[in-house]
Amino acid sequence: MDIDTDTLPAFARGCAVLGSGGGGTVAIASVAAMQALEDHGPVRVVQAGDLDPDLLVMPAGTAGSSAVMLERVTGTEEPVHLRDKVEQLYGTRVGALMASEIGGANGCMAVAWAARLGLPLVDADGMSRAFPGMNQTVMQLRGITPTPAVVCDERGRVLVIEHVTGSWLERLVRSSLEAFGGQVASTEYVLRGRQVATATALGSVSRAVHLGTELPAPLITGKIAEAVDGILVEGLGADQGRLVRLEAGSEFVAVLEDGRPLACVPDVIALIDTRTGEVVQVEQVRYGLRVSVVRLLCDPIWYTPEGLRLAGPEAFGLTGLHSPPPSPPGFPCRAGTGEAS
């Protein structure tokens, strides 16, 4: 499979869905990806099983404020600086690029950068969705070391971070943001071809393309009945009489009906504007919007005890909640086909 100018719109929409209401807006990033594909041609998508065992795979993405990304829109040289420094640190050529985070803007940035570097894109990512922390990755759970990690900007100012854990990496990168003007490009958890099959969320790129054209049936369709003091969705049509509450931080993290969870992080929770079909982000929620609420499972590893510790309900301040079993039964799902229906 290739990502080209024809498949990009579906892919970008899928990335927005997998953002679970966060992950930064794809509006700018998808235009950057489109421009890169026009400049450099399609990006080849490769499967984990087809990678040379020793091939160096570079996960990449941006971190920082999406308000800054709206203004200091992306440059062309960030991926070049990341790749050059990684090749110097590891003493070998980077053979493929992978999205650190498929959900939100970073999924599209991975396509833009793979195109600019002329590298294939691995059909996988670090999260299988968007998470706020750069250490909330499958690689972290599988014991891949996050460092040496490289942080840079479009001017070629490069920071190398070594000998730290995932949570310390997150802390150091956040603290460097001010000096970098609020936004950086980064690579961490660099891995080898042989590790990809077991230490990443597989099938993320093809899943995003698929979700861009086809979504599972919604949990509820209705209108936003409250947006200031919490978020309430009041059912309309077939769902008349139902009322659900959405919990949200940077992302949507739970959907509750009569106190019972219909979905809960690590599930992906997407809001779709029923009039325009656009994906609605947390900060775009407002009274009167007609929406459907869609639930998607994410990679099975996030439902294990270790996964839940790193990115489960309690990591988002929700106590006593858990993701309900999917219906129809089929849990745990395989990544790439894990849509609840």
Add this chain to the structure above:
Amino acid sequence: MRIGIDVGGTNTDAALIDDDGKVLATVKSPTTHDVTGGVAAALAGLGATEVTAVMIGTTHFVNALVEAARLEPVAAVRLGLPATAALPPLVDWPVRLREVVEGATYLCHGGHEYDGAPISDLDPGELRKVAADIRRRGLRSVAISSVFSPVSAGSEVEAAKILAAELGPGVHLSVSSEIGRVGLLARENATIVNAALSRLAERTVEAFGQALRVAGIDAPLFLSQNDGTLMDVAHARRYPVLTFASGPTNSMRGAAYLSGLSDCAVVDIGGTTTDVGILAGGFPREAAGEALVAEVRTNFRIPDVLSIGIGGGSIISSDGTAGPRSVGYRLTEQALVFGGSTLTATDLAVAAGRAAIGDPGHVSEVSYAGPLKDIEARVAEAVDRMRTSSAPLPVVLVGGGSILIDTLPGFTDVRRPDHFEVANAVGAAIAQVGGEVDRVFSGPREAVLQEAKDEATGRAERAGARTGSVRIVDVEEIPLAYLPGDATRIRVKAVGDLDLEKINA
């Protein structure tokens, strides 16, 4: 006395208002191709010459963009390298418009970070080379944008000076910090559109002035801006893009004035569409994010309006559904009540006895109840989508097509004020003068809020507002996520009464 004129796509409406704010006369005349003919006819229709000011709201400039006609090719100069290179100017424009407007694009050094620090130093030599290329290509309109110019306009201002010195007075320069707000591509797009309209703006403003002279009126002329405030002729020549949404804004402001309400929903029903907006404190609620205008992503101050395809000329299909197809201005030929053969929404209103238009005998057999109920339900849903809470909200109906509506399900207070059919012209006539600040501030909250309010007040006074009459009508604070310190984006809007002595001085 003041005259307000709204130049719409179909009609040019005008209203004469005395110094106590009473509507003395109104007139509707067809909009002419040259635009000014309709204005001249409207002025003649009112028949007043002893006026103190004339305010015009026009869709002429936005229509030029929609039609991709009468536009000037633009040299787009962006400061920010090495940032922003992945997305050159005009990257997200529709091809049809891009072909007309793109003269040349240049990525140069300069620009700022969110805290005002330079991204890279401005390079005067680089800009002089750009100027030479612009001259060689014969381009006469330039748009300058720079990263975070709403925080620090330093780069843009400096670059504009260099380009102006190189290119001379015959070349128009539009600067992004004077036009849009945070969001580089959207602000830059609005700036490019403004530059593309510059020649048309000069010609049109001149022609409006000519129409006034022909009508024997010797009074200052103002144009309505998107936010419902006025700009003088000199300003209008430089910032035509700021008139883009003045149509719906004037309708809503006029509705507020005529109904005496300052917080309400306004439903403006024309021939083809129904526009729904929300008034808060007498001014339209503005769209928060980006707005597509002729498929171009922009973010200037425009009212948050939801349009649905229902109007007086809407064609009723065999299943009783109204719109979105409309007979438009051919209503008086094609509607049943005028002896035509097309069932329109107006025919339903006449059949139901809600309006006396044409010959009711032609629609005595029409079953109107179901289709009208459906229209009311759809308009009510649109109003419900626009409001911000479930608290009761009065609804004001304006526009010629508002005769379709009797009641709105879910809304108990629905009114149609006198002169509802020319609310837009009234809105133009009563407009005030405003000043706005929208940028990122750092520091203690109380201090920066006061700083922003003072700045907005100062801007309103410089724009012609009477000292002492200026009040703050809107304050919005947006803390910036994932940024250290207490960086907050603050928007403040101030408005005051037009001080004609100040303008004439």
